[in-house]
Amino acid sequence: MAIEQGIWKIGDKPEKLRPSGLADESLLEEQVMHDIAILDADWLLIGRQVRTDFDKFIDLLALDGDGNVIIIELKRNKTPREVVAQAIDYASWVVDLDASQIGEIYRAFAERYGRAHDSLEAAFEHRFGVPLDSTDIQLNNAHQLVVVATKLDASTERIINYLNDHADIAINALFFAAFEDAGNHYLSRAWMIDPEDSQKRVISRTSKQPWNGEFYVSFDRDMPWEDARRLGFIAGGGALWYSRTLDLLSEGDRVWVNIPGTGYVGVGHVTGERCRADQYEFDTADGPRTLDQMELSETYSDLDANADDEHAEYVVPVAWEKTVDRAHAVSESGLFGNQNTVCKPKTPKWDHTVKRLKHAWHIS
Structure with missing residues (x-):
């Protein structure tokens, strides 16, 4: 399933903007640091270049409003299959993190990058409006993986679909494209799988149930x-x-x-x-x-x-x-x-x- 993105300027006739490419995906990582809504407006960023026990580094870590952990890996110069395998490898480490370890990850992140709140509890409550120790929040009760790339090959897309449907792994891919118009630069994004569907998969693998809309x-x-x-x-x-x-x-x-x-x-x-x-x-x-x-x-x-x-x-x-x-x-x-x-x-x-x-x- 090839995903093609484009942006058109509306005028007398539509004018397609020129793709400019992402010369350095670290630039995208910097933009996410300024505003994680570029990826998802309902996430809280809690870590960058997080060192695992096996001496590898997770590009970005985030939490959603339910306390679930999101592992975010940028493709960079890795092959599509490599980045998927690496994300799964990181998940094997994240799954065993307890509340104190996640809190320490955020504390180090906040200190290094000058975040507004120095504790995970304060950042979570400010972001989501509910305390982290609320009876409805279960920290790291589940997790999901997100691969960020400009494109993936068909084989990797099949692997992602298989892991979602048959291997009890919530994984998604987020595609970015860059465009230029009169010296102005723009980013466009597209999800491989509807993020609401991904969230439902995460919920179904926890003790919680899908929200009933009330x-x-x-x-x-x-x-x-x-x-x-x-x-x-x-x-x-x-x-x-x-x-x-x-x-x-x-x-x-x-x-x-x-x-x-x-x-x-x-x-x-x-x-x-x-x-x-x-x-x-x-x-x-x-x-x-x-x-x-x-x-x-x-x-x-x-x-x-x-x-x-x-x-x-x-x-x-x-x-x-x-x-x-x-x-x-x-x-x-x-x-x-x-x-x-x-x-x-x-x-x-x-x-x-x-x-x-x-x-x-x-x-x-």
Whole structure:
């Protein structure tokens, strides 16, 4: 399966940009160091030229939001088959790394390259908005391999497909091409296998299960739930850790809301993006009003127009399908709970929780 990439400039007629080639793949590695989103926006880079116990060096190491390790190998001057074999060899070392060893890899990486966070725990929480020791995170519970190249031969592509389909190895290839236009240089990328398919393979090889598409929301017990029911919103803030995960939500997403220590109190669909709570205007009988312009039935002490964006309170509008007051919250043994404002659980307990709530509230 040959993958050909091209970029066209749109004008009176499409004009194909001239391929310029990647003269030095170390240049690509430098670009990844500046922004790993060039490879995947959902990864955290944790190591570069990581020395293994058998005195070989892994080009790049990363983590995804579930704590799985990604081994990234650039083809450089190796043959396609060599780089695939080398990646598998590295995986045999990575599979046995424990949390302290991975933490040390990141610490050395952060110190050498001047990263913003000096510990893996701080970097992970900043990147993904959840603590590394969360009950839903299992560090190095699985891993995947990514070969970065400008092209691969047909035999190597067959090997990659075989390893995915029959050998229980999650491996993918990422192709880059360089282009030039009027002195400006561009990179184009293409995956050999849909990265979502690769992620599903990783999940299937862990104790987790594929995410069921339903979001969990933790609604702080000190926030005004009765007003949230009436006006239609969920909220979080006071620190980035509490507000950042609200960005996981998009219009149309379904959320199941739990008040920790009380129980599940509502389900609905997101109708808009995250907004500062002191700025979002709700439709009322008196016209558009912000929360601090309305008389609320409960105290909402976290509203502060003078707070900076990092410490501000944020709301996400929701159209409710079903809500109940605190006295009728669904709380029973075996239901999922989490300290994050929003998360995408991938445990059997979450699937059980959603099914139980649907039955309790007569929701299809």
